[in-house]
Amino acid sequence: MSGTFVGMPAFPKAAHDAVHNATLRANLRHATTTIRRKRADAVAELSDWAALREAGKQIKDHTLRNLDRYLEQLESAVTAAGGTVHWAADADEANRIVTGLVKATGEKEVVKVKSMATQEIGLNEALEAAGIRAYETDLAELIVQLGDDRPSHILVPAIHRNRGEIRDIFRSEMMRWGRPAPDGLTDTPAELAEAARLHLREKFLRAKVGVSGANFMVAETGTLVVVESEGNGRMCLTLPETLISVVGIEKTVPTWRDMEVFLQTLPRSSTAERMNPYTSMWTGTTDGDGPRAFHLVLLDNGRTDTLADAVGRQALRCIRCSACLNVCPVYERAGGHAYGSVYPGPIGAILSPQLRGTGSDIDASLPYASTLCGACYEVCPVAIDIPEVLVHLRERVAQGGPVTRAGTKVVLKPARGHAAERAAMRAARWALTHPGAVRAGQRLAARTRRFHPSRLPGPGKAWTATRELPTVPRESFGAWWKRTDGGTRDGKGGSR
Amino acid sequence: MRVALFITCVNDTLYPETGRAVVRLLTRLGVDVDHPLGQTCCGQAHYNTGYRHQAEPLARHFADVFGAYDAIVTPSGSCAAMVRELYPRMGERARAEGRGDTLARTLAPVVPKTYELTEFLVDVLGVTDVGAYYPHTVTYHPTCHGLRGLGLGDRPRRLLEAVGGLELTELPGAEECCGFGGTFAVKNADVSAAMGTDKVMNAASTGASVLCAADNSCLMHISGTMTRLGVGMRPVHIAEILASTREEPSA
Numbered sequence: 001m002s003g004t005f006v007g008m009p010a011f012p013k014a015a016h017d018a019v020h021n022a023t024l025r026a027n028l029r030h031a032t033t034t035i036r037r038k039r040a041d042a043v044a045e046l047s048d049w050a051a052l053r054e055a056g057k058q059i060k061d062h063t064l065r066n067l068d069r070y071l072e073q074l075e076s077a078v079t080a081a082g083g084t085v086h087w088a089a090d091a092d093e094a095n096r097i098v099t100g101l102v103k104a105t106g107e108k109e110v111v112k113v114k115s116m117a118t119q120e121i122g123l124n125e126a127l128e129a130a131g132i133r134a135y136e137t138d139l140a141e142l143i144v145q146l147g148d149d150r151p152s153h154i155l156v157p158a159i160h161r162n163r164g165e166i167r168d169i170f171r172s173e174m175m176r177w178g179r180p181a182p183d184g185l186t187d188t189p190a191e192l193a194e195a196a197r198l199h200l201r202e203k204f205l206r207a208k209v210g211v212s213g214a215n216f217m218v219a220e221t222g223t224l225v226v227v228e229s230e231g232n233g234r235m236c237l238t239l240p241e242t243l244i245s246v247v248g249i250e251k252t253v254p255t256w257r258d259m260e261v262f263l264q265t266l267p268r269s270s271t272a273e274r275m276n277p278y279t280s281m282w283t284g285t286t287d288g289d290g291p292r293a294f295h296l297v298l299l300d301n302g303r304t305d306t307l308a309d310a311v312g313r314q315a316l317r318c319i320r321c322s323a324c325l326n327v328c329p330v331y332e333r334a335g336g337h338a339y340g341s342v343y344p345g346p347i348g349a350i351l352s353p354q355l356r357g358t359g360s361d362i363d364a365s366l367p368y369a370s371t372l373c374g375a376c377y378e379v380c381p382v383a384i385d386i387p388e389v390l391v392h393l394r395e396r397v398a399q400g401g402p403v404t405r406a407g408t409k410v411v412l413k414p415a416r417g418h419a420a421e422r423a424a425m426r427a428a429r430w431a432l433t434h435p436g437a438v439r440a441g442q443r444l445a446a447r448t449r450r451f452h453p454s455r456l457p458g459p460g461k462a463w464t465a466t467r468e469l470p471t472v473p474r475e476s477f478g479a480w481w482k483r484t485d486g487g488t489r490d491g492k493g494g495s496r
Numbered sequence: 497m498r499v500a501l502f503i504t505c506v507n508d509t510l511y512p513e514t515g516r517a518v519v520r521l522l523t524r525l526g527v528d529v530d531h532p533l534g535q536t537c538c539g540q541a542h543y544n545t546g547y548r549h550q551a552e553p554l555a556r557h558f559a560d561v562f563g564a565y566d567a568i569v570t571p572s573g574s575c576a577a578m579v580r581e582l583y584p585r586m587g588e589r590a591r592a593e594g595r596g597d598t599l600a601r602t603l604a605p606v607v608p609k610t611y612e613l614t615e616f617l618v619d620v621l622g623v624t625d626v627g628a629y630y631p632h633t634v635t636y637h638p639t640c641h642g643l644r645g646l647g648l649g650d651r652p653r654r655l656l657e658a659v660g661g662l663e664l665t666e667l668p669g670a671e672e673c674c675g676f677g678g679t680f681a682v683k684n685a686d687v688s689a690a691m692g693t694d695k696v697m698n699a700a701s702t703g704a705s706v707l708c709a710a711d712n713s714c715l716m717h718i719s720g721t722m723t724r725l726g727v728g729m730r731p732v733h734i735a736e737i738l739a740s741t742r743e744e745p746s747a
């Protein structure tokens with residue numbers, strides 16, 4: 001079940017359960033508020049943050065505009081360095097390629113460094129179906145995998161778990177996956193880390209095949225970059241004989257110089273560190289050092305379609321720092337699982353409905369999973385205007401319109417369930433361009449004010465379930481203005 | 497200077513006292529204000545819910561009604577942000593859709609002339625002490641569109657700090673959204689209510705008797721939550737505090 005999100009309920013339904021889960025809310029609140037404060041401090045240390053943010057945005061935009069050229073450059077550089085490049089149009093193709101490559105080695109297990117791209121395509125499930133076991137080695141991913149769970153945060157996939165829950169998972173599940181948890185394991189962080197270390201070390205020393213993603217791909221040299229905190233990723237990248245990296249095409253940057261910007265903005269935005277502890281870079285293969293064979297699977301899976309959308313394409317600038325999740329008040333209450341994707345929070349709300357389309361209930365509901373408060377835009381180190389894209393996608397859901405799917409322009413019909421809202425919006429638009437109608441409605445509401453119920457049926461019920469409605473005043477402002485000639489004939493209202 | 501008041505559809509229909517306070521305040525400061533009666537709504541609800549095409553006639557109507565004035569003042573951060581931030585975007589989108597420059601040209605005149613009330617006071621009139629008197633403990637909630645959309649910064653605080661008799665208390669988590677978000681309050685009612693509850697509890701923890709903000713839409717959600725939770729604070733629009741004087745105190 002982990003990693004697959006078929007048949008997810010729409011966001012409000014999934015969020016309902018999370019909002020009423022007190023443990024989950026406490027875990028999330030604690031984790032996000034801490035990291036939020038630390039990030040703000042780390043960013044404030046740099047006097048040129050605004051310039052770095054703008055540079056990151058420009059580099060990514062320039063790369064996306066010329067992506068075809070940079071991908072070709074990347075491909076030749078990787079090939080020249082002894083790697084093999086594979087192109088995957090969608091999840092199925094990517095899974096087929098990776099499964100085939102692993103099978104060709106004759107191995108039955110792989111170790112993985114945390115990779116959202118492989119989560120996105122459900123690679124672990126595809127490998128399992130082919131009789132290959134994939135072991136997650138990132139600590140949080142390990143917790144998620146052992147708990148038969150799904151990740152709920154970009155950077156801290158097990159953010160929804162507390163120490164007690166993690167100890168229980170280790171105790172009951174580690175033995176099914178390899179070395180069991182030590183006897184008498186407690187929930188102190190040091191003991192939990194040691195249990196994971198022992199469990200994982202066994203895997204690292206045995207594995208012949210490693211699977212990774214990458215944070216960046218440098219086109220000029222064909223170098224892949226993984227940025228991490230634990231060092232487990234470096235083990236996966238250096239110990240196995242074969243390394244297979246599955247990377248979204250948008251992770252390309254043109255030159256090494258560009259890394260100067262992102263290696264400053266990414267750690268500060270994500271873990272609030274000045275520099276992350278481990279930055280691994282590899283270019284093809286090298287004699288006598290590291291993997292003997294290197295394969296790069298370039299994943300499209302909806303990215304080219306997203307690129308075709310002038311407003312929505314900025315989502316592809318994302319460097320997956322997760323700062324937007326940590327400041328998002330909706331994420332803080334709803335939790336990552338409510339977003340029905342490996343990409344939760346504000347970025348997930350704009351990325352998933354673009355990569356997957358807005359056909360499913362969950363994808364059609366994600367653009368509405370925001371108050372448009374703008375906190376996500378403010379912290380984003382590549383200045384993705386998430387609120388702008390949310391509104392753009394709402395329009396797509398509510399009104400339909402032109403989109404690109406699988407490389408072809410199609411015109412979408414409005415999503416189901418929006419007919420009443422559309423009619424109401426049209427009626428309101430009509431009334432609001434006819435001031436006389438508004439006045440008449442206000443007079444009617446004022447005259448009937450004593451009969452207004454305090455709990456409403458239908459869609460209004462959602463309001464009055466937790467909040468009182470305001471009482472309608474006797475007289476609208478407009479009516480007052482007219483009656484008193486702008487307050488000049490009313491001693492109480494104004495004194496002109 | 498010909499100054500028009502844009503009182504917003506929510507204020508006009510549900511919170512007329514805010515509009516009356518704006519009139520009283522600006523008149524006291526010597527501004528000659530007009531309230532063109534043809535005004536209705538800036539189109540924000542339509543636009544933000546995904547009905548940009550329905551919002552366009554409302555924006556055009558707004559430009560028709562207000563185009564001739566030198567300044568347009570509104571006691572709502574989110575409606576001011578709609579005009580200033582999103583009207584230009586609507587024009588650009590129309591152009592990108594091959595519908596020419598007409599919409600952009602129609603909307604352009606009102607964009608730079610539209611001010612949120614506290615912005616108008618501080619930036620245009622150049623006052624922070626408006627001569628108000630309001631002997632209460634007040635905590636201030638900076639609404640999202642005012643804070644991040646318009647960048648109101650500390651203008652509202654400076655105005656409040658200059659009010660006679662007023663004691664300002666720090667609101668924990670002030671910059672966090674209250675959970676209103678227009679149709680969000682209904683479409684994602686559970687999350688909205690959870691956010692509203694946290695906001696109200698933070699406000700109550702300050703010991704202030706009044707919670708003040710510069711947008712009645714957010715106040716409507718906060719106030720409704722306060723009443724339901726039985727928190728005995730008064731939600732008040734900043735205009736009413738600034739309009740209040742010793743001679744004519746606001747309720």
Ligand code: SF4
Pocket residue numbers: 154269317318319320321322323324325347376379380381382383384
């Ligand atoms: S959208 Fe911006 S803030 Fe959010 S994860 Fe991506 S880069 Fe970070």
